[in-house]
Amino acid sequence: MEEQRYAVVTGGNKGIGFEICRQLATNGVKVILTSRNQSRGEEAVKKLSESGLSDAVFHQLDINDPSSIACLAKFVQTQIGKLDILINNAAEDGLVILDVKEFRDGGGFLQVVDEKAHLLSNIIEEPYELGEKCLKTNYYATKKVTESFIPLLKLSKSPRVVNVTSGYGHLYWFHNEKFIEELQDIDNLTEERIDEIIQWFLSDFKVGKLKENGWPLTVSAYKVSKAALNAYTRLMARKHQNILVNCVHPGYVITDMTYQTGPLTAEEGAKGPVMVALLPDNGPSGVYFHQTKIAPFSIPEFASFVKAFYEGK
Numbered sequence: 001m002e003e004q005r006y007a008v009v010t011g012g013n014k015g016i017g018f019e020i021c022r023q024l025a026t027n028g029v030k031v032i033l034t035s036r037n038q039s040r041g042e043e044a045v046k047k048l049s050e051s052g053l054s055d056a057v058f059h060q061l062d063i064n065d066p067s068s069i070a071c072l073a074k075f076v077q078t079q080i081g082k083l084d085i086l087i088n089n090a091a092e093d094g095l096v097i098l099d100v101k102e103f104r105d106g107g108g109f110l111q112v113v114d115e116k117a118h119l120l121s122n123i124i125e126e127p128y129e130l131g132e133k134c135l136k137t138n139y140y141a142t143k144k145v146t147e148s149f150i151p152l153l154k155l156s157k158s159p160r161v162v163n164v165t166s167g168y169g170h171l172y173w174f175h176n177e178k179f180i181e182e183l184q185d186i187d188n189l190t191e192e193r194i195d196e197i198i199q200w201f202l203s204d205f206k207v208g209k210l211k212e213n214g215w216p217l218t219v220s221a222y223k224v225s226k227a228a229l230n231a232y233t234r235l236m237a238r239k240h241q242n243i244l245v246n247c248v249h250p251g252y253v254i255t256d257m258t259y260q261t262g263p264l265t266a267e268e269g270a271k272g273p274v275m276v277a278l279l280p281d282n283g284p285s286g287v288y289f290h291q292t293k294i295a296p297f298s299i300p301e302f303a304s305f306v307k308a309f310y311e312g313k
């Protein structure tokens, strides 16, 4: 008989995270659905239970709070004794949408391209403080959660870490040659260097030097946070060769993060992360998935991959 698998999902109370919990539970995985807000998390577990998935349990987790992470790790250690799957899904976008109607009518994030940055100032704003917080949550807090669960993942027979990233994290969106070169050079990249690169971005962001130094002009901090997460995924895969560590872009999904825009449902968006969480032991590690398909890290290959993907080839 197959051993029972256990998963922790961050930001499991809504959106793609909730759907990941539902699909993992449907696949027989015992899910610890986490949420920073107790009542929202308990409500989500109740919703799963009412649909016949009564095995999921709730545990509070604010990924920005180290004591909350430690409390969850202690819970998993004492109640289960190992962890099989960690899904780092919780994130924030670092943006304020000033005019939601205009944003939706204009095509949502499809209109948010660097070439049109100057036309978007009435619709979308990226205050420095939100950008800084976005990097803190999406990169540093995700890293802290991962590090806290590595010892428990090492006790699993088939450990998996799935980092829910974004197509926006692809190097394709960057024009800063040094940044691109360093993040691609995984053999020489270190976590310390990623920290330095983030600080370099933040100081440029603060003084308005994004264009001058080749950073993205739109959704800037979020793009840097996910690019850093992708690089960290590759470093972790190299460091922990017995754990499959991958990152997955779920697609453009209708959730609160996208102000209810996008072509995909949360159910469709969760398919990639769930597939990667359930990869067989001989599956890939240190890889970027565009929904359910492996996509390249390099820019020209990625551009043609995305074109072919949307043309259904």
Ligand SMILES: NC(=O)c1ccc[n+]([C@@H]2O[C@H](COP(=O)([O-])OP(=O)(O)OC[C@H]3O[C@@H](n4cnc5c(N)ncnc54)[C@H](OP(=O)(O)O)[C@@H]3O)[C@@H](O)[C@H]2O)c1
Binding pocket: 010, 011, 012, 013, 014, 015, 016, 017, 035, 036, 037, 040, 061, 062, 063, 064, 088, 089, 090, 091, 092, 137, 164, 165, 166, 167, 249, 250, 251, 252, 253, 254, 255, 256, 257, 258, 262
């Ligand atoms: N939707 C898309 O089109 C899209 C595209 C690419 C990538 N993604 C990625 O997919 C993932 C899920 O996004 P979504 O679209 O489902 O967004 P969402 O509906 O806004 O859900 C985000 C989740 O993250 C949680 N969260 C935020 N900060 C947290 C913290 N400090 N501690 C714990 N939980 C926290 C939120 O909790 P609260 O409910 O308490 O706020 C919520 O549960 C994210 O990693 C996102 O970057 C989404």
